Amino acid sequence: MIDREQVAVSDKKRSGRTAREASYVACALIAIAVFAYTFTDPFVVTLAGYTCAFALFALSINIILGGVGEVPLGQCLFFGVGAYGAAIGMGKLGLPFEVSVLIALVLSVVLAAIIGVITLRLTGAYFSIVSWGLTGVAMVAATNLEEITGGPLGLFGFPPIEIGPLQLSDPQTYFAVTATILLLAILFLVALRRSPFGAAMDSVRQNPHLARSVGVDVARVRLKAFMLSAPFAALAGALAVPYTQIVTPEVFSVANTVDGLLMVLLGGAQLVVGPVIGAAIFTLIPQAMNLDPNIRILVFSSIIILIMMFAPGGLHQLGVALRDRLGRKTDDDRSR
Amino acid sequence: MKLAYRMKVMFSVGAVVATTLQLAYAPSAMAADPVKIGLALPLSGAAATYGQELQRGAEYAADLINQRGGILSGRKLELVFEDEKGTPQGGVAAVQKLMSVGRVKAITGGTNSSVVLAESSVTKKRILQVNAGAQADAITDQGSPWLFQINNTVSLNSEAFNAYIVKTLKPKTVAYMGENSEFNKTVLEKLRESLKSAGIELVSTSTYDAETNDFTSILTKIKASNPDMIYVADAYPARAAQLWKQVRQIGGFKTEVMSPGVVTPGMIKPSEGAMNGVITGEIFMASDPGPDGKDFVENYQKKFNSVPGKGELVIFEAINLIASAMDKAGTDSDYDKISKVIREGAWQSPRGLLKFDEKGRARAPYFYIQRVENGAVVQLERVSAN
Numbered sequence: 098m099i100d101r102e103q104v105a106v107s108d109k110k111r112s113g114r115t116a117r118e119a120s121y122v123a124c125a126l127i128a129i130a131v132f133a134y135t136f137t138d139p140f141v142v143t144l145a146g147y148t149c150a151f152a153l154f155a156l157s158i159n160i161i162l163g164g165v166g167e168v169p170l171g172q173c174l175f176f177g178v179g180a181y182g183a184a185i186g187m188g189k190l191g192l193p194f195e196v197s198v199l200i201a202l203v204l205s206v207v208l209a210a211i212i213g214v215i216t217l218r219l220t221g222a223y224f225s226i227v228s229w230g231l232t233g234v235a236m237v238a239a240t241n242l243e244e245i246t247g248g249p250l251g252l253f254g255f256p257p258i259e260i261g262p263l264q265l266s267d268p269q270t271y272f273a274v275t276a277t278i279l280l281l282a283i284l285f286l287v288a289l290r291r292s293p294f295g296a297a298m299d300s301v302r303q304n305p306h307l308a309r310s311v312g313v314d315v316a317r318v319r320l321k322a323f324m325l326s327a328p329f330a331a332l333a334g335a336l337a338v339p340y341t342q343i344v345t346p347e348v349f350s351v352a353n354t355v356d357g358l359l360m361v362l363l364g365g366a367q368l369v370v371g372p373v374i375g376a377a378i379f380t381l382i383p384q385a386m387n388l389d390p391n392i393r394i395l396v397f398s399s400i401i402i403l404i405m406m407f408a409p410g411g412l413h414q415l416g417v418a419l420r421d422r423l424g425r426k427t428d429d430d431r432s433r
Numbered sequence: 434m435k436l437a438y439r440m441k442v443m444f445s446v447g448a449v450v451a452t453t454l455q456l457a458y459a460p461s462a463m464a465a466d467p468v469k470i471g472l473a474l475p476l477s478g479a480a481a482t483y484g485q486e487l488q489r490g491a492e493y494a495a496d497l498i499n500q501r502g503g504i505l506s507g508r509k510l511e512l513v514f515e516d517e518k519g520t521p522q523g524g525v526a527a528v529q530k531l532m533s534v535g536r537v538k539a540i541t542g543g544t545n546s547s548v549v550l551a552e553s554s555v556t557k558k559r560i561l562q563v564n565a566g567a568q569a570d571a572i573t574d575q576g577s578p579w580l581f582q583i584n585n586t587v588s589l590n591s592e593a594f595n596a597y598i599v600k601t602l603k604p605k606t607v608a609y610m611g612e613n614s615e616f617n618k619t620v621l622e623k624l625r626e627s628l629k630s631a632g633i634e635l636v637s638t639s640t641y642d643a644e645t646n647d648f649t650s651i652l653t654k655i656k657a658s659n660p661d662m663i664y665v666a667d668a669y670p671a672r673a674a675q676l677w678k679q680v681r682q683i684g685g686f687k688t689e690v691m692s693p694g695v696v697t698p699g700m701i702k703p704s705e706g707a708m709n710g711v712i713t714g715e716i717f718m719a720s721d722p723g724p725d726g727k728d729f730v731e732n733y734q735k736k737f738n739s740v741p742g743k744g745e746l747v748i749f750e751a752i753n754l755i756a757s758a759m760d761k762a763g764t765d766s767d768y769d770k771i772s773k774v775i776r777e778g779a780w781q782s783p784r785g786l787l788k789f790d791e792k793g794r795a796r797a798p799y800f801y802i803q804r805v806e807n808g809a810v811v812q813l814e815r816v817s818a819n
Contacts, residue, residue, distance in 0.1 A: 140533040144526060237642070240613070249615035253550045254575055341522045342554035345547045384530070390476040390516035 122284070129276040133269045142268040143340060148380045149275035150336035153282055154353075155360040155372030157329035160286070162358070163366035165322045166302035167220065171228025173353040174212075174235050175205045175327040179334025184252040184344040185245060195260050198335040202328040209327035213320045220305075232349045239346035251345030258339045265339040275336050279373065282329060286369050289325075298322055363404060365411020374412055467511040468504060468765050470495075470755055471531030472542040472748075473524055473552060476516040483544040483744055487565065488514060490745030491541075493733060494752035504760040510752070513537050519544075521551035528552045532560060538765040541751045543567040544744070546615070553580055561768050565751040566744060568694070570619060573792045579768045581775060581793040583747045583754070585694070585716050587619040593800040593816065594693040594714035595627035601802075601814070602712070604661035604688055606636045610651055611666030611692065613640040620666045620692050636660050646672065648679050656683055665711075666692035674704035681707045688712070693800075697742070701808055708805045712813065716797035717746050717784055721812050723799060726783035750782045757781075 136142050154176055161169040179201045186197020216227045239246045246252065258265040265271045289295050297318045300308035305315045338344060356379065357372075364375030382400070386393050408414040472491055474484035495510045503509040513535040515527035531537045532555075539561040543549040546569035556562040557577045564572055570586045585593075598604070607628055611617040621638065628635050636658045639651045655663060663686040667673040673695070680689065693714030701708050719740040722730045729749070733741045741749075754775065759765050762774040776793075779786040785798035796818050803810040 138533050140526075140529040143529060147522070147526075248618070249613075250547060250550070250569060250571060253554065253571075255554075337522070341525055341551055343521045343547060343551040345521060347520065347547075384526070390518075391481075393516075394477055 125280055129273060133273045139268040142272045146272035146275045147337060147340040148376050149279040150333050152279055152373045152376035154330050154333035155357045155376050156282055156286060157326045158357045159361045159366055159372045160322055160326035162361055164298040165319050168225045169228055170225045170351055170354050171232045172330050173349055174232045175330035176334035176353060177235055177348040178205045178208060179331030180338055180344045180348045181246060183335040183338045187255050188252050194258050201331050201335055205327040205331035206324050209324045213323040217319045217323060229351055232351060236346045236349040239349060249346060251343050253343040271339055283370055290369060363412055365413045368413045371411050371413055467509040469511045469513055469535060469537040471513045471535050471537030471540045473515050473517040473527035474542045475519040475544060478519040480519040480544060486742060486744035487542060487748040490748040491752050494749040498756050504756050505765060510756055517548055521547050524548035524552040525555055528555045539755045541565055541755060546572060553577060561771055563751045563755055565747040573794050579772050581789055583751050583795055585797050586794060587616055588623055589796055590693040591620050591623035595623060597802050599627055599631040602688055604633060606634045606660040607662045607664055608637045608655040608658060608660040609635060609664045610639040613642055616668060617666040624664060646675055648676050652679055652683050662688040662690060664690050668695040670697060670700035671703060673700050677704045677707040696810060701805055711805045713803055715801050715803060717743050718801045718812055722783060723785060725785045729783035746783060754780055
């Protein structure tokens with residue numbers, strides 16, 4: 098009897114949650130459409146599009162950081178593979194953008210499998226440093242394989258970038274496409290986090306030894322997470338190309354990963370949309386501050402320090418605290 | 434109820450955000466506006482010193498033009514600065530912001546070739562862009578009708594300098610060493626061509642990566658081949674200074690030259706005398722500016738208490754070119770007309786008359802051959818390009 102009642106309650110809860118989440122998705126879709134069609138200023142709209150692309154990269158970093166608890170300093174390797182993949186496919190091979198991107202995604206997964214097998218036996222700082230080192234290798238390769246990568250000056254001067262009938266050179270279309278892809282990625286990651294594999298990742302992050310003792314194949318989970326994160330980063334890199342219009346060996350710079358990491362930490366690693374919030378803050382606030390660039394860096398860095406001091410779990414903590422203060426029921430489900 | 438309340442809150446928050454954004458980015462609608470010129474410069478990051486030089490040169494140029502009464506019957510010039518952070522994505526954001534938020538009528542700036550290449554894809558056929566400093570040939574090879582370049586391209590500089598090597602220095606054998614960069618690739622290519630056509634032997638070529646700081650193995654190898662002349666191509670001051678110190682340690686070479694356009698006080702000083710005797714080339718020399726540049730150098734010195742460098746010069750020329758061409762064309766936005774005027778005219782500058790070719794490149798009116806002596810460059814020769 099009691100059991101059945103509980104099941105009924107949790108079923109009710111679940112259907113409530115589904116309805117609520119469907120409304121979130123609908124809201125997000127409306128927001129994308131409204132934003133894309135009310136803002137005509139190409140600067141704001143393309144920057145928003147690029148922010149969505151970079152948020153994908155932050156999501157990719159968070160699969161590793163928030164997922165299995167490693168700091169993937171080398172994640173920009175996959176970002177670069179995506180960017181170069183799109184650029185080489187379009188510029189050198191004359192393939193359509195979407196085909197080039199698909200090839201790059203597959204390549205990134207293969208690369209992640211190879212690198213993962215070698216490096217994921219390492220943990221903590223060792224993993225971070227080795228993965229970072231690999232990006233150095235990639236940068237040297239991109240600088241010197243001139244026939245393929247265009248050398249130090251990189252690849253540029255692409256034909257108009259389009260996905261089927263969608264012209265990515267049009268700011269509004271670019272934003273709509275990147276935002277929709279970002280939304281799909283978020284939905285996928287929410288589902289992933291709730292799946293048994295998500296639980297396995299959680300257990301690996303919290304205590305790998307305990308996870309192993311209860312039968313979780315830690316190495317396998319870490320490898321799968323790594324291979325899963327790679328195409329997200331590659332997709333982000335490819336979607337950044339319509340914005341940057343040039344791909345240089347600097348895409349493999351660790352500064353890119355650090356930007357992504359900051360977005361994750363700002364928004365909160367334990368929330369699926371955390372990195373997206375972080376990305377929005379990270380790109381929009383500096384642009385909105387009309388200050389001398391050096392003062393801007395100073396102010397922005399101070400803001401980051403303050404956020405890290407008062408909301409070490411990310412900005413969404415402030416929202417949660419506010420909600421609790423206002424007497425709303427606490428909701429332990431942080432998987433959204 | 435709850436859901437409705439939440440929706441209401443969401444919508445009102447959204448509305449507030451939307452209005453604030455709209456307000457923040459709304460264009461100011463005023464008649465008789467000043468003519469706005471946008472500058473995308475590296476104002477933060479590793480290249481910030483270049484950005485500051487260019488900012489100063491640009492402000493100086495705009496001040497002079499406004500003192501003379503502005504352009505297009507009394508409209509003042511207004512400069513809008515935006516930080517491009519020295520990265521391509523920074524450049525794209527800066528140029529887009531300048532165009533849509535700043536409402537500028539022309540874009541200039543430019544120190545890093547990758548950044549200008551990225552920017553040029555945004556400005557192509559949309560706005561006039563004058564690249565003041567970046568040197569890659571690829572920028573103007575793209576064939577954008579409204580894109581112009583003030584500084585010599587790498588190949589123009591190399592051709593002028595190589596002519597001096599071949600005709601005046603006349604070495605029998607040459608050894609080349611340089612950083613492996615896009616920039617130096619063109620330098621080496623042009624050097625190969627010139628030496629070959631003059632029948633001079635290039636006995637060895639060595640390249641090194643950006644992280645290198647010990648050059649003794651390369652230098653020992655070069656020393657063993659005993660060339661008449663060593664040609665060093667490296668644009669990074671601290672590393673080049675180190676390189677020349679090591680050249681001294683192994684006894685030096687009969688003739689020593691450095692790729693044109695890279696020797697700066699910031700390179701000579703840390704070399705601590707090791708660069709004395711090194712010959713190089715440059716498009717401008719503040720110590721001997723020629724008749725047209727005398728006023729520029731003297732007035733600049735009076736105002737800022739420092740000698741203008743190449744950065745200040747090229748942006749000064751870029752601002753003047755944009756202003757005079759708009760004035761002469763009688764429009765600030767008919768870019769076909771402005772570009773036609775630029776291509777057909779000859780433009781007064783501190784270096785003499787500037788003329789632009791079909792690709793939009795200016796060729797430096799004079800090319801200066803210099804030698805480092807006692808921590809400064811002295812002029813050996815001034816070669817006219819025409």
